[in-house]
Amino acid sequence: MVRITGKRISESTINRLSIYYRILESLEREGYQTVSSKDLAQREKLTPAQVRKDLSFFGQFGTRGLGYPVSELRRQIAEILGINKRWNVALVGIGNVGSALVSYKEFAKQGFQIKLIFDNDQRKIGSFHKGIEVHDVKNLKSLLNKNNIEIVILAVPASVAQLIIDEVVSAGVSAILSFAPANLRVPSNVTLRSVNMAMELEHLSFHLTNENLYYTA
């Protein structure tokens, strides 16, 4: 899908970069100086070739005969993933899921800073969550622009998700993370990631339901 200097980078490769990043964080804490593609692969259930191929899309980071420099590679992956900078995030919908997300420490740790919260419930508008004021969703577009919001997190009911997405897109935001249990559409220049917990559970129940049939050759 994605190309960088002429090469196509698959979504799975990006996923694995996130995984490598976490492993490298651990290795750094554990005091390792270098790590081989073999060791890196063993920590997950991947092949060494996969690790090398993934990294090769972005440059040459290793030393033959020695492996990859742990700290340096971690830094490089952070740069590739864009998590070495700060991102301005807005959250739409401060119900159960939204509240949990505001308190989710992992976000801030990685540079994702929630700057604005929106809701359409008059009782919530004006209240504060973790020091952030809840704004009326009517002012969504103008406030997104004024605050240079780059990423929007959606924690709203499925029924209104598409409406809000359209507005967010028209405000020029091109990265959206949705928690609505709905199938949503965005233009091709916008990246939408969708976490659908119901779908995850359906995967599990599928496997539970069909586990005795997996190998019915």
Add this chain to the structure above:
Amino acid sequence: MVRITGKRISESTINRLSIYYRILESLEREGYQTVSSKDLAQREKLTPAQVRKDLSFFGQFGTRGLGYPVSELRRQIAEILGINKRWNVALVGIGNVGSALVSYKEFAKQGFQIKLIFDNDQRKIGSFHKGIEVHDVKNLKSLLNKNNIEIVILAVPASVAQLIIDEVVSAGVSAILSFAPANLRVPSNVTLRSVNMAMELEHLSFHLTNENLYYTA
């Protein structure tokens, strides 16, 4: 990966079954009797061939020249996904994320019933959430067995996630949904789905960071 009567079913096919299911729910509400693979595909951005191939793994549900019967197909997919029955679910970790999950109505709607909650915080143990008592995680294994828990949802810090997974697995549970931002391991007979919100955001920041380079041929 998965085989049913000799055919390999990919994870993506299962994902799409969930999607078809939601579309069919809508179509049913809208009063449609039948739907063609073409119409079904158009609602998502899929090809008609994809829809037909996905369904063909599980049987023949359509009528040539006419299409698929909406209600009947929805019912059939529900059966394939195993969401026509009730599942006993336990939740481990009743922090921010855990609390949101307990209140998440979509779960119950699909037959996923949270029967037990666990935590290791003495202040939380004995309290109630939506009518469900919080138990000491020390009693995890015995209570999972006693209550015939089939699915476990993990909303615990990354640092303890693997420990709890190991215990859950040893209790005989073979379906786990984790919200811990960690890379986790399970035996091959256990299905683990992992929702890692930090990874989702990293995807977004990758795309934001590299969007000007996508087509640098």
Add this chain to the structure above:
DNA sequence: CTAACTATGTGAAGCCATTCACAAAACAGT
């Protein structure tokens, strides 16, 4: 400095999911 070893980087091969294309089957109108 040399020899033996280790591990990267990458073209080629293999494999798996998606798409194509068409025969088969049912519908609809006459």
Add this chain to the structure above:
DNA sequence: ACTGTTTTGTGAATGGCTTCACATAGTTAG
């Protein structure tokens, strides 16, 4: 009943991701 149209179901072709395999290059020990 017949003809033309619609749409499924599926083997074959395609395309893309993963794995293989090896040349290359750097390390380590003597």
